[in-house]
Amino acid sequence: MAWKSVDVSELQIERRKFEPVLPDILKNGATSVKPVEGKITQSVADRSKIKEIFKNIYGLPEITFKKGTNNAIAEKAVKVAVVLSGGQAPGGHNVIAGLFDGLKIANSKNTLIGYFGGPSGILENKYKVISEKLLCKYRNTGGFDFIQSGRTKIETSEQFCLTKDNLLMSNVDALVVVGGDDSNTNAAMIAEYLKKEKLDKCVIGVPKTIDGDLKNKYIETSFGFDTATKIYSELVGNICRDVNSAQKYWHFIRLMGRSASHIALEVGFKTQPNIVLVGEEILEKKLRIVKVVENIVDVIVKRSQAGKNFGVVLVPEGLIEFIPEMKKLISTLNDALAENASVVAEINSVAGKKEFICTKLPAKLSDLMKSLPSGIASQLMLDRDPHGNVQVSLIETEKLLIEMVHKKLYELKKENKYGGKFSAITHFFGYEGRCGIPSNFDANYTYALGYNAAVLVLNGLTGYLSSVRNLARSPKQWECGGIPLTMMMNIEKRHGKEKPVIQKALVDLNGKPFKEFVKNRDKWALSESYIFPGPIQYFGPADITDMTTRTLKYEQSGLLK
Incomplete structure (x- = not known):
């Protein structure tokens, strides 16, 4: 060559x-x-x-x-x-x-x-x-x-x-x-x-x-990890500045992180958006997808009541696998698709594949699969990667959340409760961070x-x-x-x-980084505490050029004293 x-x-x-x-x-x-x-x-x-x-x-x-x-x-x-x-x-x-x-x-x-x-x-x-x-x-x-x-x-x-x-x-x-x-x-x-x-x-x-x-x-x-999160943080910081200028959109930003929420958490530290979803916490609390949506809606409504119909939400790309019911569905789907690969391959339509595979799932999971928006259900059935994993980078979780948020806000208004104003824009930052200098x-x-x-x-x-x-x-x-x-x-x-x-290392819910996040997230949710980190600096004072991740800083803070 x-x-x-x-x-x-x-x-x-x-x-x-x-x-x-x-x-x-x-x-x-x-x-x-x-x-x-x-x-x-x-x-x-x-x-x-x-x-x-x-x-x-x-x-x-x-x-x-x-x-x-x-x-x-x-x-x-x-x-x-x-x-x-x-x-x-x-x-x-x-x-x-x-x-x-x-x-x-x-x-x-x-x-x-x-x-x-x-x-x-x-x-x-x-x-x-x-x-x-x-x-x-x-x-x-x-x-x-x-x-x-x-x-x-x-x-x-x-x-x-x-x-x-x-x-x-x-x-x-x-x-x-x-x-x-x-x-x-x-x-x-x-x-x-x-x-x-x-x-x-x-x-x-x-x-x-x-x-x-x-x-x-x-x-x-x-x-x-250091470079990629700095690149994503520049992009998210730019959006935070834009949202604070226009003050009329909610930006749902999906970030890479197939099996863990480290990227979302690190970018959260660097930019301080209104909501950072941490998959590991959702798994630990065994939250259903409707509860995740309700938590997002709660912040949207409170901000809207204060006249703030805008905000920024960070979504780890692997979020859907952390929601217990979805995790179970995906695991069962993996087995069902593997066991019935030849039959599924012969079905030409997505609807036909979905109908067939639902017959191979337990009743509750079959009902969940049927309840999902057709686009998300289709994405869950895409070919697995070489390691047998669902290709979560192709699952538009941010769009699923937005669709469900719209539905929940509509229900609130039907009940004569305050539903606020909500207009959303989606982003996926993934490949932008993989090959940066x-x-x-x-x-x-x-x-x-x-x-x-x-x-x-x-x-x-x-x-x-x-x-x-x-x-x-x-x-x-x-x-x-x-x-x-x-x-x-x-x-x-x-x-x-x-x-x-x-073994993959997940965000440690008892670790210093996550505890630092928990201390600050309520303030981030309702205020405009946004940080605009800008691009990676290669020349200048060492404090700027040689800084590492907030995650490492918090993890090793006791060792540096």
């Missing part, structure tokens, strides 16, 4: 000059640090099942680094492959840059190749040797266009065998998988297979997802993650996720190491079957 020339903007030319700051532990290269084994680990849940699946890589120790001479890793040149997997996230190119520099500084004869188009590139053995000449155009840039990405999942015995054969054919010593929870679960499966086959090859993961749901004690945030935080973080992955590889470690933490401090103070991929796993049902997956 040919490498295309890249046209660049004035800003991109300046960003090339940006030199990421490495943590002090890594600044002298891989030959100056040694890995230190910590405690033996276990999976977060379903331990016996996870251990049975990952017989060869389960129970690995945590890894940290200490300063010390480690010249042995420079004695043999290695060939490392990198693959970008899943959706794009700002900073992916800097992961490659950090990996490249970490390898070359340790031994100039080390080689880095990039598989094209995601995991399918591994199966098709499509790759290119990465050189500084090629890479220099992509440092500190957004997107994944350098080697592109894809959502192919390596899961069949034939695919695992082909992966092994291609790694052997290309003399690859290590594979670095840059991806989210599903992609890194796949990395663990590949690592396990290669171990079972007694091949001395390393597999290392790098945590990527703008959704922010790949996090734990050791992965404090996934890369891209990374913020200084993400540029530094991704470079460190890639460099750290190089150190893990050079020390012959496999089955680990690159971990850089202590992120609320300056990059020089960040701590580095690796955590076993199996440590984060549990069992989930996919396509009607139990599968090992890295």
Whole structure:
């Protein structure tokens, strides 16, 4: 595959000059640090099942680094492959840059190749040797266009065998998988297979997802979350300013976040809209969809009574799966569609598919399905993604809420109650945030993650996720190491079957960020406390250019004192 020339903007030319700051532990290269084994680990849940699946890589120790001479890793040149997997996230190119520099500084004869188009590139053995000449155009840039990405999942015995054969054919010593929870679960499966086959090859993961749901004690945030939420916050802030100027519309803004509400909460902190729906809270309180709507209507009516017929509502894209009755419906639909796939495929009309699938649902869920607006019901039956999940980005939850709000306000007026004035506009901010030029935080973080992955590889470690933490401090103070991929796993049902997956991190309702939100949301609801953060700043005072997320600030506030 040919490498295309890249046209660049004035800003991109300046960003090339940006030199990421490495943590002090890594600044002298891989030959100056040694890995230190910590405690033996276990999976977060379903331990016996996870251990049975990952017989060869389960129970690995945590890894940290200490300063010390480690010249042995420079004695043999290695060939490392990198693959970008899943959706794009700002900073992916800097992961490659950090990996490249970490390898070359340790031994100039080390080689880095990039598989094209995601995991399918591994199966098709499509790759290119990465050189500084090629890479220099992509440092500190957004997107994944350098080697592109894809959502192919390596899961069949034939695919695992082909992966092994291609790694052997290309003399690859290590594979670095840059991806989210599903992609890194796949990395663990590949690592396990290669171990079972007694091949001395390393597999290392790098945590990527703008959704922010790949996090734990050791992965404090996934890369891209900082940049994406800053981009969304600029857009939402602009709408807040517009709504405060025109004062005649309610804006319902759906934000990315398939499985968790981290993006909505973070953008809420940065812009202070009138309503921020947090799916995890709705699930915890077991709210029905009608109750969610009633809560929105309550704010609309109170603001209208004060002469304020305008406002801003943030809706996480995965909201519909957090509403218990809808979550149950979707789960049952997933199984029903999987079990009746051939029959459903032969039905040409959407109405026909809906009528048929309703016969396969329990009575209450069938009634719920029939009660939904036809557009939403149709969207719930769309083809699942490669991991068996409903494609929530295609479900227009904001339109469902608006339709139900209109209906509730009409009912209030029929009962001679105050229904207020309500005119709504919808937005979906998703792809706008995935490929932005990374913020200084993400540029530094991704470079460190890639460099750290190089150190893990050079020390012959496999089955680990690159971990850089202590992120609320300056990059020089960040701590580095690796955590076993199996440590984060549990069992989930996919396509009607139990599968090992890295557990998604939801918004912690007992955590400091959510508690801070609860303290402020009533004030936001009835006032105009809007914040207008503006675009990401790359040049200027460090307080502006290097700020990280409010989420990290609140989570680590006690550690910074």
